[in-house]
Amino acid sequence: MKHLFSSGETMYGKNAKELSEGKLEGRYLEYDKIDSKTEFYCTGELNKKSVKVSFTLSEHGFEDIAKRHSYGILMQSDIFLADWKSYKILSQEL
Numbered sequence: 001m002k003h004l005f006s007s008g009e010t011m012y013g014k015n016a017k018e019l020s021e022g023k024l025e026g027r028y029l030e031y032d033k034i035d036s037k038t039e040f041y042c043t044g045e046l047n048k049k050s051v052k053v054s055f056t057l058s059e060h061g062f063e064d065i066a067k068r069h070s071y072g073i074l075m076q077s078d079i080f081l082a083d084w085k086s087y088k089i090l091s092q093e094l
Helices: 007-011 059-071 076-081
Strands: 002-004 016-019 022-030 040-046 049-057 084-092
Touching: 022 076, 040 084, 049 059, 059 076, 059 084
Parallel strands: none
Antiparallel strands: 002 022, 016 022, 022 040, 040 049, 049 084
């Protein structure tokens, strides 16, 4: 399921993350559930080129996400800006 970043998250740059390849600016996240093994997908732009990135959260990063999700206050930027365990660039515009 696609989950858009809110206008406030976008306005305040909460949809941007610095990766070793450059600045990733997300348009939306895709995921079906929230658990420690969930693989999240971010569609957006990396260095101004369209891209799709998959990532998983670190154990530490997931703890806060789980709390926010259980309270019903989870925002897409919470997931996106959490500590990532790993990520992979799946597709990129040439």
